[in-house]
Amino acid sequence: MKLAVALIAALALAALPLLTSSNYIIGIGVSALVFTVAAAALNLIYGFTGLLSFAQLGFWGIGGYATALTVVTFGGSFWLGLVWAALLNAVLALVVGFPTLRTNRHAFVIVTLTFALLVTLIARDWVDLTRGPLGIPNLPPPTAWGYEFVTTRQFYWIAWAFAVAMLAFLYALCSSRIGRTLIAIKQNEPLVRAQGIAPMPYKLASFALSAAITGAAGGVYCFYLRIIDPLFLDFYYMQTFLIIVIIGGAGSFWGVVVSGIALSALPEVLRFSADLRMIIYGLILVIAMFVMPSGIAGWLRDRTLVRLREALR
């Protein structure tokens, strides 16, 4: 049932460029698709495994830079760049994750945050590689078998195919035995150990996978923007991913997908100045944490439980 709805929604989204001629709306569509993938990746590590990772911002930036540099500096194709972005991020996640996950989740949060800020500094200061604050403008459009994805309309298909592939993969993962193990690790790690399952490989794998997917999403997004500079690592992106996950409901796959599509459109509907928008985001975050800490999906789940209990009475 859910899958049928998702399939119809995916096909409806695929038809977006046929329904409107406005590049502005299609652009919002590209952002919504890419942000939803990044948020779903954050949901894998935070919502399922229960590890709050701020490193997603760093992976997003590294993914963008890796893809852009593969094309511009090393002369590879956009697709190869995405693969590199994913691989590089997975390796980095293992390197950062292994020492950090041995400690406690407090340390994990702080180290991932520091990692994200370090990536920002490198993007700004390692001028030989990243060209510093000037960034790398005029990224060439991706091509496939001689076809150039030049306009926003054409690029939308790439974002759509990417989002569908990644979300399908994440759904398969989260609804499998592995996904259930991850939730078990989040809820009761000693019990998982007692069942004879080592949590560490699962934690590392989910961190690496979420890093790889976030990196590829960053690669797609910077080719949509056609430029990458240190602003690509603005904390704004991390906040957006976090708010999508929290409002949707951490640990709920479909909740996060729905809120990803909905909330990516929201800042565009609220055409406030950037500062006012950030103030509203901050307020949403604080209020959501007190009013519905498990998001809309969690709130719905609680209501269903209450109804079931009443039916039993």
Place this chain on the structure above:
Amino acid sequence: MTIDAVYLVQLTLNGITLGLIYALIAVGLSLIFGVMEIINFAHGELLMLGAFAMTFALPVVGLLYWPALAAAILATMVIGLVIYELLLVRLKPDEFERSILVTLGLSIILIHVMQYVFTATPRLVDTQYGFEGVEIGSIRITWTRVIGAGAALAAFAGLYTVLRHSQFGRAMRAIAQNREAALMVGIRPLVVARNAVVLAAGLCGLAGAAISPLQLVTPYMGQFLLFKAFALVIIGGLGNIPGAIVAAVALGLVESWIGGFFEIAWQEAAVFVIMIVVLFVRPDGLFKRGGMRVG
């Protein structure tokens, strides 16, 4: 490569000042973590508010350094109290992720409200001392740096005395070491937590006010300092106050030396590299953790 001795001493002195200011931030974080087991993401913004308070207080008191410093500390303490009563009091000790997200939201709000109201234009702070300084031979160090370092040292001495010898501080250590036992002997966790937050906010305000004449004051200044303070708290051991101070001064020195001889990017990267190495070698931080230690 020959190393100029004067240059090296100069770098060392600058490094100590920088390290002491890092320590003020890291100690506040450690204090709040020790008592409430939450990580305060809005801590850097307290520092920023302290610096802004200094920029507003100085012209009012005719550029006099000390009254402005006191006003800045008082202002951040009041803000700390408001933040505690409005938000932090609702957080329970086991809600670690929630505390992060709440204080992160608060930090976003504070930064952007300040930017919205006062714009992002960097402000220069001028004090009665201007750029005058003490000169020892050919080594020169400005008064604002000397006073900043001195005030930080005085603050640590004061903090040590308070935590070690007053009922106020003993209650904080008791909560940090054993919450249940502290409750049983009649210590009220909410009051102690409030005191800790206000104290930490005051230290942060001091840091902000002391750093404001040394660098440009912008709404974003707290973010990068806070990220270093986070790393320091990890290196020193979560909740370990002397550990945080030692790590902070050491980092100030290392950064200053690296900045003097290598590319600027390495200076910023140093803290992260050190933190990862420490986590590999000693996952609980360099200094063993065992409740909140003061000495």
